Amino acid sequence: MLLCVSASHKTASFELLERLSVPRTPVAPLIAEHAELVQGAVVVATCNRFEAYVDMDEPVTAAVALGVDATLSAIEAATGVPASELEGSYTVLGGDDVAEHLFSVASGLESVVVGEGEIAGQVRRALTESRQLGTTSAELERLFQRASEAQRGVKNSTAIGRAGRSLVRLGLELADSRIADWSTQRVLLVGTGAYAAATVAALRDQGAEDISVHSPSGRAAKFAAKHGLRAVSAETFPSAVAHADLVITCTTSEHHVVSAATFAAGRTGAETTAAAGCPVDHAGRRLVIDLGLPRNVDPDVATVPGVDLLDLETIRLHAPLEELQATDAARDLVRDAARRFASVGERKNITPAVVALRAHVFGVLDAEVARVRARGDEGGQTEQALRHLVGVLLHTPTTRAHELAETGRADEYIDALSALFGIEVEGSPESAAPRRDIADAG
DSSP states (O other): OEEEEEEETTTSOHHHHHHHTSOSSOHHHHHHTSOTTEEEEEEEEETTEEEEEEEESOOSTHHHHHHHHHHHHHHHHHHOOOHHHHTTSOEEEETHHHHHHHHHHHTTTTSSSTTOSHHHHHHHHHHHHHHHHTOOOHHHHHHHHHHHHHHHHHHHHSSHHHHSOOHHHHHHHHHHTTOSOGGGOEEEEEOOSHHHHHHHHHHHHHTOOEEEEEOTTSOHHHHHHHHTOEEOOTTTHHHHHHHOSEEEEOOOOSSOSBOHHHHHHHHHHHHHHHHTTOOOOOOSOEEEEEOOSSOSBOGGGGGSTTEEEEOHHHHHHTOOOOOHHHHHHHHHHHHHHHHHHHHHHHHHHHHHHHHHHHHHHHHHHHHHHHHHHHHOOGGGHHHHHHHHHHHHHHHHHHHHHHHHHHTTOHHHHHHHHHHHHOOOOTTTTGGGOOOOOOOOOO
């Protein structure tokens, strides 16, 4: 059975999510190694959620406690956050609910800004990382591949992508109220990843022209050349921070890259420059937008005179209301995709029962054919007629098996095989049992 342990911006503080996002070691392998019943694990960790998708080899409620325990133990080992501190900050989903939740997450329906597009790539990368770590399973592969398909369906068939705005664009829209002319703004971008590229595009859409970039990992020159920006070295970084009108950070650094000390160092450099006869303009308020998680900007930046700090917590508070029509249409598509996913899963669960019935019937048929041949079956016409008859008779129970499985009644079919023919399906009846709802474990 599939299980999801989810902590998101809806259930946990950004401070807690920040701590979960910087594990000392990958979490998925620790979950997968916890017990033999754990078949695989994929962890999706983004700026506003931490979720573990776990494949358990026991489709009964008893597996839930084990799966949750495996996840919480792995989190504590990898991040130092104890299970007691997570209490009340996570939810547990099981069975069919897992697919609908992941499909919804991948489609941007559970994001801070509904419809934002970055999450789709993050979900794909989570699967890729788990493949590299060797922690996926066949069912998790199927789940995440179908999630990507569902996301593309939502994107292509609804207006949710246009209705929703990325965190980058929402941050710039919040900044827009205090910027009269974007073309005059000195913008410093810190980071060179996917968010940084999206930020450059959004800045240019706003009309920004003076954009420079710094990379704590030393990739600024390559990124600047690709996007037509100016690269800022580590030596001149404090000065660039102190003199920028807008600083946007979006790195994966585990440490603060901008602090009050950075501004102080930049001002010291500016005073030296001014003393040499090169005055520096310090007029006007400046804005720092922190899109990083863990936080890229030390909160003490808010104490620097003339500097305002806008972080993910603030952006979440200003996230717009959902555009109901687009969101409702998207959720309908997600639910339909989840039903199809469950239907295929139920068909797989009922397959052993169908195989067992056919094996039983064809066993009886082979015995009867042997007797017919012993008595003499000229031309094999009797055998042919018997095999045709068996095929016709098996058609209805085979079709009925899949119909019952798709409606969560596979156990009735398996019980009937046992009662009528004495056929016992390995792992039954629980292996085809309908999903049980799992209560909020947070």
